[in-house]
Structures are given as C-alpha cells and as structure tokens.
Amino acid sequence: MKRHPPRGSISTRAPRRRFLQGLAAGGAVSVVLALAGCGNSGAAGDDPRADPRDASRVAAGAGLYAQHCASCHGVRREGQPDWRQRLPNGRLPAPPHDESGHSWHHPDAVLFAITKYGFVPPYAPPGYASDMPAFGGRLSDAEIWAVLAWIKSHWTSGEVLAARREMTRNAR
Numbered sequence: 001m002k003r004h005p006p007r008g009s010i011s012t013r014a015p016r017r018r019f020l021q022g023l024a025a026g027g028a029v030s031v032v033l034a035l036a037g038c039g040n041s042g043a044a045g046d047d048p049r050a051d052p053r054d055a056s057r058v059a060a061g062a063g064l065y066a067q068h069c070a071s072c073h074g075v076r077r078e079g080q081p082d083w084r085q086r087l088p089n090g091r092l093p094a095p096p097h098d099e100s101g102h103s104w105h106h107p108d109a110v111l112f113a114i115t116k117y118g119f120v121p122p123y124a125p126p127g128y129a130s131d132m133p134a135f136g137g138r139l140s141d142a143e144i145w146a147v148l149a150w151i152k153s154h155w156t157s158g159e160v161l162a163a164r165r166e167m168t169r170n171a172r
C-alpha cells in the first residue's frame with residue numbers, strides 16, 4: 001500500500017491534500033456533515049448507509065459503479081495511470097478506490113459528499129478545477145451510498161480496517 005506520493009509530486013498535490021487533511025483533522029467536520037445531510041449519524045468514519053456487509057446494497061452498488069465510475073476510476077478500482085501526476089491541463093487524474101489509493105482515508109460522509117457535490121468547498125478550495133463530476137443530479141442518495149458500500153466491501157486489509165476504526169473513534 002502506497003501512502004505517500006513519490007518524491008517530486010508532493011508539491012503539486014499539496015494544496016488539496018493539505019486541505020483534506022485539515023478537514024480530516026476535525027475542524028470542518030461539522031460543516032461537512034451539515035452539507036452532507038447526515039448530522040444525525042454523528043461524525044463517524046463509517047456510516048451504516050454504506051455498510052459493506054449489506055449484501056443487497058453492495059450488489060446494487062457494483063452495477064452502479066460499473067455504469068458511472070469505472071470509466072475513470074477503473075473496472076478494478078485501480079484509478080487512472082500515474083494518478084498522482086497532474087495532466088497537461090493541470091487537473092489530477094482519477095485516483096484508485098482500491099487500497100493503494102487514499103479514498104479509504106476519508107470518512108464515509110466525505111466520500112458521499114464528494115460524490116454528490118464534486119470537489120467544491122468545503123472539500124476543495126474555492127475555484128478548484130477537477131474532472132470529478134458531481135453525481136447529485138444523476139444518482140439518488142441511496143444509489144451513492146450503495147456505490148460506496150460496494151467500494152468499501154473491497155477494503156479488507158487489517159491496516160485499512162484498523163485505520164478506519166481509529167478514524168471513527170476519533171470522530172466521536
């Protein structure tokens with residue numbers, strides 16, 4: 001599992017990275033939850049609506065992922081090649097949703113909100129340009145949670161699960 005970008009690409013990724021790390025550190029969690037519309041569930045890293053043990057939800061998510069996400073994030077969630085390097089247009093490629101990426105570093109509420117609203121504040125600085133579409137108009141909330149449940153059903157390594165448990169504990 002690669003947790004850090006290779007030497008040389010750190011400066012290019014730093015702004016949004018630092019921004020999201022700041023979010024993860026807690027400052028903006030309540031803002032995120034308010035925007036994501038899930039204030040009742042607390043600031044947990046894992047949300048029951050994206051429960052990877054829910055077989056029917058996971059099955060629904062598999063089809064939705066293939067239809068709406070695989071073209072960019074890869075059929076096996078492997079992301080686009082050289083995903084840490086900016087494209088000629090200055091934007092970032094689609095990162096993996098497997099354990100080699102960093103999606104698993106984000107609480108479910110953040111994953112949900114990025115999928116629904118795209119990279120807009122508070123998930124990115126104002127004016128941030130990104131190729132990640134906002135799916136709010138195309139997928140229902142339930143469909144977005146199902147896709148996330150499917151993605152999460154592949155996060156099985158001890159290290160990733162321990163990190164997510166820790167995140168959930170810290171968020172309480």
Ligand code: HEC
Nearest residue numbers: 068069072092093094095102103111114115130131132147
């Ligand atoms: C047209 C290409 C495209 C499609 C289709 C797409 N994405 Fe993305 N996605 C991206 C790009 C590019 C990024 C990285 C954007 C950035 O960092 O500026 C991204 C980033 C993300 C992130 C943040 C990951 C992280 O580690 O920070 C999530 C979550 C995400 N996408 C979920 C989804 C889901 C779920 C779907 C399907 C419903 C989807 N995406 C479909 C291009 C796409």
